[in-house]
Amino acid sequence: MKMNESQKVKIKARNVTVHYGEARALHGIDLDLNANEVTALIGPSGCGKSTFLRCINRMNDVIDGCRVGGTVSIDEQNIYSDAVDVVELRARVGMVFQKPNPFPKSIYDNVAYGPRIHGMAPSRSELDHMVEVSLKRAGLWDEVKDRLSASGTSLSGGQQQRLCIARAIAVSPDIVLMDEPCSALDPIATAVIEELMEELRRDYTIVIVTHSMQQAARISQRTAYFHLGDLVEHGQTQAIFTNPENKQTEAYISGKIG
Amino acid sequence: MTDYSDPDFRAARLKKRYQAEKRFRAYGMAAIITAGLILVFLLSSIIYSSLPAFSHHHVRLDINISEDYVATDTPEEGNYLGLVRAALRDHFPQVTGRRDKRALYKILSIGASDAVEARVKNDPRLIGTQISLYVPLSDDIDLMLKGLIDRNLPESDRIVSDRDLAFVDKLAEENRIERKFAFALFTNGDSREPEMAGIKGALAGSLWTLLVTLIVSFPLGVLAAIYLEEVAPKNRYTALIEVNINNLAAVPSIVYGLLGLAVFINFFHLPRSAPLVGGLVLALMTLPRIIIPTRAAFAAIPPSIREAALGVGASRTQVIMHHVLPLAMPGILTGTIIGLAQAAGETAPLLMIGMMAFIVDVPTEVTAKATVLPAQIYMWANNPERAFVARTSAGIVVLLTLLLVVNAAAIYFRRRFEKRW
Numbered sequence: 001m002k003m004n005e006s007q008k009v010k011i012k013a014r015n016v017t018v019h020y021g022e023a024r025a026l027h028g029i030d031l032d033l034n035a036n037e038v039t040a041l042i043g044p045s046g047c048g049k050s051t052f053l054r055c056i057n058r059m060n061d062v063i064d065g066c067r068v069g070g071t072v073s074i075d076e077q078n079i080y081s082d083a084v085d086v087v088e089l090r091a092r093v094g095m096v097f098q099k100p101n102p103f104p105k106s107i108y109d110n111v112a113y114g115p116r117i118h119g120m121a122p123s124r125s126e127l128d129h130m131v132e133v134s135l136k137r138a139g140l141w142d143e144v145k146d147r148l149s150a151s152g153t154s155l156s157g158g159q160q161q162r163l164c165i166a167r168a169i170a171v172s173p174d175i176v177l178m179d180e181p182c183s184a185l186d187p188i189a190t191a192v193i194e195e196l197m198e199e200l201r202r203d204y205t206i207v208i209v210t211h212s213m214q215q216a217a218r219i220s221q222r223t224a225y226f227h228l229g230d231l232v233e234h235g236q237t238q239a240i241f242t243n244p245e246n247k248q249t250e251a252y253i254s255g256k257i258g
Numbered sequence: 259m260t261d262y263s264d265p266d267f268r269a270a271r272l273k274k275r276y277q278a279e280k281r282f283r284a285y286g287m288a289a290i291i292t293a294g295l296i297l298v299f300l301l302s303s304i305i306y307s308s309l310p311a312f313s314h315h316h317v318r319l320d321i322n323i324s325e326d327y328v329a330t331d332t333p334e335e336g337n338y339l340g341l342v343r344a345a346l347r348d349h350f351p352q353v354t355g356r357r358d359k360r361a362l363y364k365i366l367s368i369g370a371s372d373a374v375e376a377r378v379k380n381d382p383r384l385i386g387t388q389i390s391l392y393v394p395l396s397d398d399i400d401l402m403l404k405g406l407i408d409r410n411l412p413e414s415d416r417i418v419s420d421r422d423l424a425f426v427d428k429l430a431e432e433n434r435i436e437r438k439f440a441f442a443l444f445t446n447g448d449s450r451e452p453e454m455a456g457i458k459g460a461l462a463g464s465l466w467t468l469l470v471t472l473i474v475s476f477p478l479g480v481l482a483a484i485y486l487e488e489v490a491p492k493n494r495y496t497a498l499i500e501v502n503i504n505n506l507a508a509v510p511s512i513v514y515g516l517l518g519l520a521v522f523i524n525f526f527h528l529p530r531s532a533p534l535v536g537g538l539v540l541a542l543m544t545l546p547r548i549i550i551p552t553r554a555a556f557a558a559i560p561p562s563i564r565e566a567a568l569g570v571g572a573s574r575t576q577v578i579m580h581h582v583l584p585l586a587m588p589g590i591l592t593g594t595i596i597g598l599a600q601a602a603g604e605t606a607p608l609l610m611i612g613m614m615a616f617i618v619d620v621p622t623e624v625t626a627k628a629t630v631l632p633a634q635i636y637m638w639a640n641n642p643e644r645a646f647v648a649r650t651s652a653g654i655v656v657l658l659t660l661l662l663v664v665n666a667a668a669i670y671f672r673r674r675f676e677k678r679w
Contacts (some may be wrong), residue, residue: 062568091570091571101562104648113567117571164566
């Protein structure tokens with residue numbers, strides 16, 4: 001039953017192009033991302049994987065001179081249609097960034113911010129509960145439960161990143177986008193977050209951009225390899241890493257280019 | 259060819275580099291020390307020359323508040339000057355001639371009767387009794403007693419005559435003369451008599467003017483900066499606006515005065531010499547000086563904070579109001595306060611709208627006639643009486659203190675709102 005559920009397509013990208021001014025960053029990407037799976041986007045720097053990730057919650061909208069073409073559908077609804085409100089979309093599609101970026105507020109306020117602005121917690125006790133659940137899910141609760149009023153920026157890098165994950169899942173999104181979430185962390189903090197992702201994928205669809213081949217192999221069910229704005233290959237992670245169809249993919253994952 | 263691996267060559271290079279660094283440090287320190295010495299010299303010379311203005315010599319007179327001068331039923335119409343003069347005359351029974359009497363009266367300040375008048379109006383039961391009161395001496399006598407006029411000069415070379423000296427010496431012998439703190443400097447408005455001239459009117463005028471400036475320029479400036487930096491698309495129109503704002507910051511301030519005269523006074527018929535118009539003119543001048551640092555403060559907020567907020571579904575307005583604005587607040591407040599401090603020291607634009615004026619009354623509203631501190635200082639500096647020299651420096655000290663307070667506030671707010679991430 002789990003298997004069937006995981007086969008359900010959550011995000012459907014069709015002919016997605018992105019221009020930054022005159023420069024084209026993505027050349028017509030077609031990609032399906034399944035629910036309750038971790039999909040890893042890999043490829044050399046500047047290949048467009050982060051750009052593609054940012055199409056899924058329309059974070060590219062805020063960049064001046066950035067134009068997105070094609071369609072990205074979540075649950076069969078094109079998120080680039082006029083009917084979709086971008087603020088509501090971003091509440092459904094959470095995002096964790098490369099560098100941990102907690103607000104310079106307390107740990108509690110960091111997590112409570114999303115529920116507050118969306119009016120999700122009518123009472124203080126419900127908000128307390130939401131904060132606790134989110135921090136527990138992010139595996140941070142035991143470390144911070146006695147100092148929720150301490151500043152979010154006082155935590156270590158790995159804790160900050162888990163705080164950002166807690167903040168993202170506090171608004172109960174369907175999808176969590178992660179843009180190289182471990183690149184600023186040491187191996188121990190990375191291991192904690194990788195474990196967490198395995199946990200989280202039961203409830204969320206996760207898309208992660210990573211530069212670490214090993215990480216992609218460890219955590220993802222599917223992998224998509226990008227090169228110079230093109231989607232070169234996409235498939236089961238195991239297949240991609242053991243038996244890539246494309247020469248370029250093979251060269252990249254074996255460390256010959258990139 | 260140079261052998262870079264030669265130890266002697268490398269040692270020589272190293273020595274040269276250390277020497278260059280030492281020299282560089284020395285230049286920097288010399289610059290700081292020079293600037294510091296100039297500042298210390300400037301401040302100490304201003305403070306030193308202002309000191310005489312903070313005290314004034316008074317004479318203690320036993321005043322009979324007789325009904326000949328002040329009627330019980332109408333104390334406000336009393337001849338208080340006559341009262342004081344009569345009290346002074348009692349000490350000099352030998353003075354009888356009209357001219358001698360007039361000379362005697364001149365050792366007192368014109369404002370000598372103010373204290374008596376205030377006391378009696380406050381408590382009419384004093385009429386018919388005798389009170390002992392310190393009344394101010396005239397400015398020339400005061401300067402002589404402070405040693406700023408040399409009494410050993412020949413009589414023709416000094417402003418205080420031998421006859422005046424005799425009067426004062428007799429009062430001094432009776433231990434009636436005392437140097438007291440010059441409250442008049444802080445409680446009075448302007449006056450032609452240096453000992454009665456106070457800074458209160460100009461200080462109040464400055465504060466009213468700055469209040470108008472703050473109320474107008476702060477919200478306008480911050481909103482303009484938010485719009486330009488956070489909301490407006492980056493195109494050639496906003497670029498044009500940006501260039502013009504930067505240019506406005508460099509426009510000579512007198513131009514704003516002309517603009518204020520043409521627009522606020524001649525077109526809108528707002529009152530002349532009023533803090534309202536002065537404040538509006540200074541607000542125009544201050545606007546770019548608020549907009550520019552505010553935009554810089556916004557630009558300095560790391561984009562990661564905006565992304566974080568957008569990522570959890572905050573709207574553009576929420577990102578600004580919840581995150582960017584609070585984080586930019588220290589920079590905005592510092593810019594605003596420094597802009598206001600500049601406005602507080604501005605004279606040129608106020609020339610054009612009649613705030614460089616001799617105004618005795620302390621303004622109590624923004625439409626009252628008023629002058630401002632720097633204008634007051636300039637006017638005092640132009641007065642011929644010698645006692646105004648110290649008054650001028652005292653005015654500068656008050657202005658500098660005001661600016662110091664304002665800057666301290668800037669530092670306080672900066673610390674208070676500063677957050678690290």
